[in-house]
Amino acid sequence: MNILTFSEARHLVSRTGLGVEWESVKNLEGLTREKAVEIVLNPAPAPVRPAPALTPWHKLEPMRDDSAQGRKDAWSIAQNEGKRLQGWWIEQMLLTSSPFIERMTLFWHNYFPSSIQKTLQPSLLHKQNLMLRQHALGNFRHLLKAVARDPAMLVYLDGYENVKGRPNENFARELLELFTVGTSEYGQADVKAVAKVFTGWGISPGQSEFAYSAGQHDPSPVTILGRTRAFSGDEVIDLLIEHPRTAERLVERVWQNFVSGKRPDKATVQSWAAQFRRADFDIKALLRVVFNSPQFWDATNRGSLVKSPVELLVGTVRMANYPRESTGEMVNLCRLMGQQLFDPPNVRGWLGGENWISTQTLLVRASYLSKVSRGNLNRRVDTGLRLPPKDQQEMVNWMLAVPPVNKLPEIPGSRRLANALMLDPAFQVS
Known part of the structure; x- marks a missing residue:
């Protein structure tokens, strides 16, 4: 049995928490690796602090198109409220009793980024943060479908402007290049096809919720990664999720964030990705594989990650x-x-x-x-x-x-x- 020494317990806390808190280390010291990992992967629920005062979407969005002064005012409001929102999350991380949830929310925030500067919508970014923490240890398939419908992402990657006859390719390109299969697996024709499938995905007028407009959707058949049919958006996401490179690329990002700054070997990536797929893309199952692996516990990988x-x-x-x-x-x-x-x-x-x-x-x-x-x-x-x-x-x-x-x-x-x-x-x- 692998019984954790103080040093090993410290390593697990360091990689999965926010700060090496003494009590957390001592609570894991003396446990088996498997038991300690399960404690980390199953944190007790922690309350999320109330949102700061933020201007809602339906009030701030019209200002962007109103006039030069309106755009200037919208920018000023977004910057001030953005700092308020940043402070809200820092305070949440400082006070939470479940730091691993915050760490995973931050991981997904960097995997599916959206910014104040582009969206000018702090209220939507707050909602996105709540969505990411809800799915932080859930299912990657469900998470990606939630991201595709997320109002902040629809603004950030111009998805809400993607309509029949005037397709916008920004979300389609990043969905393929960054969120799933990677640049080596698709061509420009695939980008155009995926963009067509997601026409009509937008935000409801006067609200800040996802809305689908059948009148703005192009239902014609397209060819994506060699498959031709009239896809729905969810069917495209399922297709991309099932592609072997999607799981492998997520494994590579997990490695870089939790194991080592050095590149993982191909065999490890393929093995972890295969286990992730067999677990039907359960995020917690992937992390269980990672945190119980010899690579994670290898002493040469300690001190290999620069603190953010x-x-x-x-x-x-x-x-x-x-x-x-x-x-x-x-x-x-x-x-x-x-x-x-x-x-x-x-x-x-x-x-x-x-x-x-x-x-x-x-x-x-x-x-x-x-x-x-x-x-x-x-x-x-x-x-x-x-x-x-x-x-x-x-x-x-x-x-x-x-x-x-x-x-x-x-x-x-x-x-x-x-x-x-x-x-x-x-x-x-x-």
Whole structure:
């Protein structure tokens, strides 16, 4: 039986939570890997904070086409409410009792990105966030069909402008290229055909719900990936889901987010994808395979993932109860570090990995960690730090995924040591 050591329990918490919280690690230590993974995959439900005040779709959308001043006003409202929405999610991540759900919601937010800058609709992005967390550990087929009907996605990829006689190919192209089979498996004719199938998919006037308009739909037969018929939108999604490359490409993204920044070998991808398909695309079943795999537990894969800005900011606060910045300041820090929630750079989302690190972002990271950990180390001041380890080695094992790069301080003291470890390059990886 594989009984988890402290280090192994820490690794599981680090990869599936938001911050290596001491209690979470100790709760998993001593369990079998299989039991610990099941605990992670079946989190207790956690309440979602009420939405901030956001202008509804039917009031904000007409302003975009009203006049130059109307568009300017719509943009201003969207920016202000967008920051409010970003703060809402950060606060949710800071306070939740189920951090794995937040982490998976963030994963899908990057897999199916939509942005404030393009949509100018924070209220729709909030609804999308609730949809993604609802399906976060559900079925990928159901999730993709929900994404295709999601009002924020319909605006982001211009699906609501895709009508008979004037097809818009944006959603069709990203559905094929990014969400399912990938560029090597389709041609431009497939893009045109898929776009035709999704004509008439839009948003109901005066509301913010999906609506299908039969009058705006082109029902003529098309050929998609070599199959010809009059497809429905759901039938196209089923066709793309069943294609072997769809499961393989999702496995590759899961690997990059939870296992290693290095490319997975082909045999592993094919094996995990086959198990995913046999489980009828159950997301939890795929993650069970991943978290129980030798590759996930391989010691060489520890410390191989650069912490995202959200993981660094939120995780540090949750890890040791450091005094946190105001929500507005954390929103700004996310921006400076390159990860604005609800505002990924483009339809491919954040690239992650070593792309999180640049000269500028590294300075911001170091400044933040220095600020939240420094204090006056020569005085006994109650800063609210929660540092449960009893000795130096236990502290190192808890705070870092790999051995420290810098020399540890010679003067004893848990606060001084915590400060040194947080400023060590090893703290930047999980």
